[in-house]
Amino acid sequence: MNAIEVTNVTKRFGDVTALNDLSLTVEDGEIFGFLGPNGAGKSTTINLLLDFIRPTDGTVSVLGMDAQEDSKAIRQRLGVLPEGFTTYDRLTGRQHLEFAIESKDATEEPDMLFERVGLSPEEGDRKAGGYSKGMSQRLLFAMALVGDPDMLILDEPSTGLDPNGAREMRQLIREENDRGTTIFFSSHILEQVEAVCDRVGIIRNGEMVAVDSVEGLRDSVSTASQLRIETDRITEPALEAVRALEGVERAEVLESGSDGAVVAVETTGSKTAVLGALEDAGIVVEDFSTAEASLEDVFQRYTGVTA
Numbered sequence: 194m195n196a197i198e199v200t201n202v203t204k205r206f207g208d209v210t211a212l213n214d215l216s217l218t219v220e221d222g223e224i225f226g227f228l229g230p231n232g233a234g235k236s237t238t239i240n241l242l243l244d245f246i247r248p249t250d251g252t253v254s255v256l257g258m259d260a261q262e263d264s265k266a267i268r269q270r271l272g273v274l275p276e277g278f279t280t281y282d283r284l285t286g287r288q289h290l291e292f293a294i295e296s297k298d299a300t301e302e303p304d305m306l307f308e309r310v311g312l313s314p315e316e317g318d319r320k321a322g323g324y325s326k327g328m329s330q331r332l333l334f335a336m337a338l339v340g341d342p343d344m345l346i347l348d349e350p351s352t353g354l355d356p357n358g359a360r361e362m363r364q365l366i367r368e369e370n371d372r373g374t375t376i377f378f379s380s381h382i383l384e385q386v387e388a389v390c391d392r393v394g395i396i397r398n399g400e401m402v403a404v405d406s407v408e409g410l411r412d413s414v415s416t417a418s419q420l421r422i423e424t425d426r427i428t429e430p431a432l433e434a435v436r437a438l439e440g441v442e443r444a445e446v447l448e449s450g451s452d453g454a455v456v457a458v459e460t461t462g463s464k465t466a467v468l469g470a471l472e473d474a475g476i477v478v479e480d481f482s483t484a485e486a487s488l489e490d491v492f493q494r495y496t497g498v499t500a
């Protein structure tokens with residue numbers, strides 16, 4: 194069974210086509226990152242999964258059930274951390290959880306959930322108005338875990354968190370996934386997606402433009418390797434010899450001084466040929482490294498947006 198199956202879905206709001214013939218499959222047990230620039234259609238897709246809105250055309254199934262017909266049963270099995278959802282200042286963390294447990298007819302002990310998200314029982318007894326952003330997000334995550342959901346839908350879960358908080362959030366996501374929970378999370382923060390997802394789907398103007406593993410996406414854009422070569426020195430004839438090689442698209446000096454030089458070369462051809470050409474020209478290669486395409490490159494290539 195697939196956790197999510199969106200098939201040929203179009204969603205129009207009047208004249209605006211928010212989703213155009215979108216298909217998307219999330220497998221049971223995976224961590225799927227849903228990536229796209231503002232206005233791409235991420236929230237619209239999540240709202241369809243939750244049956245807050247209905248498709249103009251196409252079908253949506255969640256946990257093997259029809260999103261419209263079985264929305265109540267689906268929500269019982271889902272945990273949701275909505276974008277921009279805030280806590281109530283005057284209620285304690287525990288009161289938030291008790292409310293979530295009651296509304297889902299669940300039976301968990303709040304302390305057990307606090308422990309899972311790294312809040313102490315004492316912190317749970319404090320009013321949420323005094324929580325840091327990271328603690329509030331942990332509390333919201335704990336609320337999403339009520340009822341032991343089969344899938345978590347996290348809409349921009351790292352918004353407003355500092356790097357440390359974001360790392361902790363990734364850790365929580367991994368721990369829940371290790372327990373067998375499928376994770377679907379939307380983000381425009383590339384690092385988040387890269388660090389934790391099994392697969393990534395990129396949406397642009399309401400259409401899926403790429404779905405693959407982070408590695409696969411990288412490979413699809415990086416036909417050329419970027420070489421960074423440290424040498425004892427560099428000469429113009431040596432650079433020319435490199436530029437004359439098949440596949441070399443760029444060769445330039447990044448640094449040059451009395452204690453050596455750093456050369457950048459971009460090639461779709463043989464890397465050893467590059468090093469060989471330098472050595473043939475009397476240059477000593479002291480070290481070299483190859484850079485991969487960053488996820489920024491991937492994102493920009495597919496969306497035209499600089500992240």
Ligand SMILES: Nc1ncnc2c1ncn2[C@@H]1O[C@H](COP(=O)(O)OP(=O)(O)OP(=O)(O)O)[C@@H](O)[C@H]1O
Pocket residue numbers: 206209210211229230231232233234235236237238381
């Ligand atoms: N209720 C609505 N009425 C009219 N247009 C809408 C409505 N909801 C969404 N849209 C439009 O549909 C498109 C997709 O919006 P959506 O909110 O799904 O994007 P998003 O990827 O979630 O963006 P963001 O990252 O900014 O939240 C946008 O052009 C948006 O203006």
